[in-house]
Structure formats: structure tokens, C-alpha cells
Amino acid sequence: MHIGSQYLGDRTCNFTLWAPLVGEVAVHLVAPEEKFIPLQKDERGYWHGKVSNIEPNTLYFYQLEGQTDRADPASHSQPEGVHGPSQVIDHSAFKWNDDQWQGIPLEKMVIYELHVGTFTKEGTFEAVIPRIPELLELGVNAIEIMPVAQFPGERNWGYDGTFPYAVQNSYGGVNGLKQLVNACHQQGMAVILDVVYNHLGPEGNYLWGFGTYFTDHYKTPWGSAVNFDTAYSDGVRHYFVQNVLYWLENFHLDALRLDAIHAIYDFGAKHILAEMADAVAQLSQQQGLKRYLIAESDLNDTRIIRPQTVGGYGIDAQWSDDFHHALHTVVTGENIGYYQDFGSLEQLAKAYRHAFVYTWDYSPHRRRYHGNDTSGCLASQFVVCSQNHDQVGNRMLGDRLSSLISFAALKLTAAAVLLSPYVPMLFMGEEYGETAPFLYFVSHSDPNIIKGVREGRKAEFSAFFDASGQEPPDPQAVETLERSRLNWEMRHEGKNRALWLFYQKLLQLRREIPALTNLxxxxxxxxxxxxxxxxxxxxxxxxxxxxxxxxxxxxxxxxxxxxxxxxxxxxxxxxxxxxxxxxxxxxxxxxxxxxxxxxxxxxxxxxxxxx
Missing domain, CATH: 2.60.40.1180 (Golgi alpha-mannosidase II)
Structure with missing residues (x-):
């Protein structure tokens, strides 16, 4: 069952809203003309209605209890931002040209993580397209896009999104993302999208008003947890499983990266991740094209990727933070925070052999035992990197390895990742030694939220800036985003060009030498x-x-x-x-x-x- 607005053609649209605790719901059409159309509630708490004489791009709210307007929780487009009306989208209007696309097997992927807003000067989906040929020339065959679900304003990492189905309007919206995926597939590039199912951002999060989407049974770093296993969780589970399918079906995406699944709490007999994996497996079988789910987790728990037949969730792959931490500490010597658990070369060797360093070993940082055994898991089920948005951007000054280690060590670090038996991921710009930082930035409109974000960043890094005399850059300032844009022209110059060619050579060896191709x-x-x-x-x-x-x-x-x-x-x-x-x-x-x-x-x- 589709939720949200589903344009059927012939000026007809279905509307479906899950709101079991609400007593009255109507579709409030606001443009091009104002109308109110009552919806009917079924026994499961879904409100339905088929509306005639409606065109694509019509703007609407749901009116609750005859008085409160709310945007559609499953809105496909928010052209006026998170506080504005939702928009009816005709997904069939886009003409795809990727019929010949057969996908890229996970074990063959070389992933390149990018942030749409800082990857180019324009900061749009369309502006990414001209750079695809050079990424292919480098040896990359899959781009991973940081979250694009609608967030407040125009500047954000994407993890503060509040409309999981809507494509960020400032990036180019629905058609912009489709154009990018279409162009990638035509040129041989897979596309992975980062999605967030563990929380919603603080501004524009109108799901709270429906009373069923969150629970106080568990707490996350962002507050109350998404309700995956308590009363009224059935509609919440459906909402997010349908979101997985929405992205894969309507945008032809090859994979989704599931953000911080350790903050998804579900103690039901069937974990929500297993339900998502089942839905993706069924879609892959129906369409004859394999799609993937890749989890981010700090649990070092192989249940995430083991088959459901042995008690796992059946997710295709997960990130190995341990590989990153072991490598980072060896090349930088840093030992602050979670890095205190790492620092020896033997730990890096163990990461090569077992993907994780902590496989039910005592963790001094956590003050407990951590992780489990990876025996029987495939190397292609682990994604490794030397840099990513978290490990760079969550530093106070957003400093990349290029500002922390020598040029020789940059090459050594690249080789450590690309000679590994795992699926490698690069963070945009690392291939030529980008020197611009990747800083944390937002563009909220609520003064209280802006104040809270600023104070939170200062509190998080108080020990660092007290020692250095520097303060964290203002996340609300537009200059913070501008400083984070790539200096793409650097790749043609001096040692930056030599580093780019070194990455290219490593990726060529990885493709052509059977011993390196074999994961x-x-x-x-x-x-x-x-x-x-x-x-x-x-x-x-x-x-x-x-x-x-x-x-x-x-x-x-x-x-x-x-x-x-x-x-x-x-x-x-x-x-x-x-x-x-x-x-x-x-x-x-x-x-x-x-x-x-x-x-x-x-x-x-x-x-x-x-x-």
C-alpha cells in the first residue's frame, strides 16, 4: 500500500495518511485553487481518498480535526521548504534512459562519498553530472550521496532531514535527482543514497504531532526513538519500509546506506532491518536487478549482515569503523576519545584478517567488551575507508588527512585501503589531497535551534578550543559551507596530480590483478x-x-x-x-x-x- 499522494494520471490522485489517533482528516488543496476533500478512515488507522480534477504539482496539506494544517509525512516534494505545503508529483512523467543498466555487484564497487552542496560551486544534482566521467577515469564506479531528504533551509549535511520521502528542493528536487541517476547509469556509474531512519531533525519535524511515530521507551542522541516495536508501530514500520522501496523504485537507485542503525531500537521478533532486507530482496527478484542495503553501525555485530536463517538481519554489508580507526591512529598518532582503543599496527593487521579489531575484546574507551566474531562473513560485506564525512566533519576544524599527515603518508594510507580485501570508499577530494576542510553547517530558521546548535558544538569541543585558542566555526554561517567546497582545480597541479594518478594506478591494479580482485x-x-x-x-x-x-x-x-x-x-x-x-x-x-x-x-x- 502506497502512502502519501499517488498521482494516477487523468487528473486523479490517491491520498493515503496513517494517523490512527486522529478523528478527522481532509486534504486541503491550497494551489492552484483551495479545496477541502474529506478522507475516510479504515480499521488500521489509514485515511484514504481518491481526488479528481487534480493536476501534478498541486500544493496541499492534510487538515487534522478540522483546524490544523500539516504537510504530508510522506510528501514527495516540499517546494517551499519544511514549513510549507506538500506537492503532488507525477513520477511517470520522467523519461528514463537506463533500460540497459545491469547494476554493479557489491564486490566490484569502488564507492565515492559526496555531499551535493559542497561537491560543486553550484551545489546541485545537475552540477555533479559533468564530473562523472573524471570519477570513472579515476576508477570509481559508484557514488554515495549524503542524505537529500528535505531539511530546513539550503545548507545542511542532510542528517537533519524531516521529510524522508521529499528530495531537497535547493539541490534540484525530484527531477534533479532522477537526472543525476539517469546520467550515471548511462555512463556506467552506480548510485547509492544515504538515508536516515534513526531520527528526524528538530525543525520541521511534524511527525511528532501524529502521536505514534516516536517512543520514549528508548533514548537516542537526538531524543525519543523512532517507534519500531511498541504500540502503533505497525504503521511506522510500513512508513519506513515503503520509504526504502520508494527510493529504489522511483529513483532507480542501486543501494541505500542506512545511517547509524545502532540507534534503531527494535526488540520485536522480526527486526525492522530484516523486514527492509526482505522487501529489497523481493524487489530485486521482481525487477531482475540486484539492489543493496549497506548499514552504518558502531556495534561490530555481524548479526546485521548474517542471513536470517541463522538469526541475522540479512543486510548486504556494513561499514567497518575499526578499520578506519586502526589505520587513522597508526598514521596520525592520535589517541583522543575512541581513538584510545587503537594505535598498534597489529590491530590494523587484525582488521585486514577479520574486518573488526574488537571481536568480543575489552574496549578501554567503552569500559566493556565489544564486538563479535566475523568468521563465515564475506570480505565484500564490509566497506572500509580512511576518511568519510563523519571522521572528517566531526573534528572541530573539519580537517582532512591532507592537513594532518605528510604527502608520503597520504599515498601510504590510500594503498592501505585500496589493497585491502574489502569494498573501498573514498571521501570526495581525498583522491587529490583536497585541503579545504569539511565543516559542520546548517541553515535553520528557528533562533532557539540555531542557538542550541552553536552552544552544542562549543560544548562538544570545549577541551580542544580551550587548548588551541580556536573556537568551532559557526555552523549557521554561510561561510562555513563555502569553506567546505571542493577546490576541484587542484587535481591538475603538482603533487595533487601525482596523488590522483597514484589512486588511479591502485584502482587499476585492483581491477586487473586477480589476487586483488579476489575479495x-x-x-x-x-x-x-x-x-x-x-x-x-x-x-x-x-x-x-x-x-x-x-x-x-x-x-x-x-x-x-x-x-x-x-x-x-x-x-x-x-x-x-x-x-x-x-x-x-x-x-x-x-x-x-x-x-x-x-x-x-x-x-x-x-x-x-x-x-
């Missing part, structure tokens, strides 16, 4: 050479084999190794001038006849293959 944790060996701070990584697939040495020391080091049999040819050396390095002493070929002593440059990576 199998059983065909991998990750060992630490101490005290040299070298990670030795060996991966193989049938007759293809690669050896990688990643030197995380800031000094040149000597290592002695006995090579597996075969003829070993150097494929990549980050210290070579081609990649902006100072030169390398490593030979082009290695012999297996005798023990080898190799000199590895500071913060460098070298890859040999016996193909």
Missing part, C-alpha cells in the same frame, strides 16, 4: 614486522599472487624476507618520482633463490606480483 579473507596473510613498523600483506587467487610491504615508520627501514616461490615483478612503489616520491632503492625484480634484504623508504608502500 576472500581465506586468501590473505597480514603480518607485522616489528620494531620496523612494517605491515606485510600477501594476497592470492589461484596462480595470481601479490606481496605488499607498507612502511608506517617515518624512517627508512631494512627488512629481511624469504619470498614465496615465483618470479616477482614490482608493480608499484610510492617512493618513485612518478608518484611524487624522492626515489627508491628497491629492485624491479626479486629472486626467490636467497633471503632478501630490502630498504623501504619512510611512509611508503611497494607492491610485487608473480603473475
Amino acid at each position: 576472500d579473507l581465506n586468501d590473505l596473510e597480514a603480518l607485522v614486522i616489528e620494531p620496523e613498523k612494517v605491515l606485510s600483506l600477501r594476497r592470492w587467487c589461484e596462480n595470481s599472487q601479490v606481496l605488499c610491504w607498507l612502511n608506517f615508520s617515518q624512517q627508512a627501514v631494512e627488512i629481511t624476507t624469504n619470498l614465496p616461490s615465483g618470479s616477482w615483478q614490482k608493480l608499484l612503489d610510492s617512493a618513485e618520482p612518478t608518484w611524487g616520491g624522492r626515489g627508491s632503492q628497491l629492485p624491479e625484480k626479486l629472486s626467490t633463490e636467497e633471503q632478501q634484504t630490502l630498504v623501504l623508504n619512510p611512509e611508503s608502500v611497494v607492491v610485487y606480483s608473480n603473475d
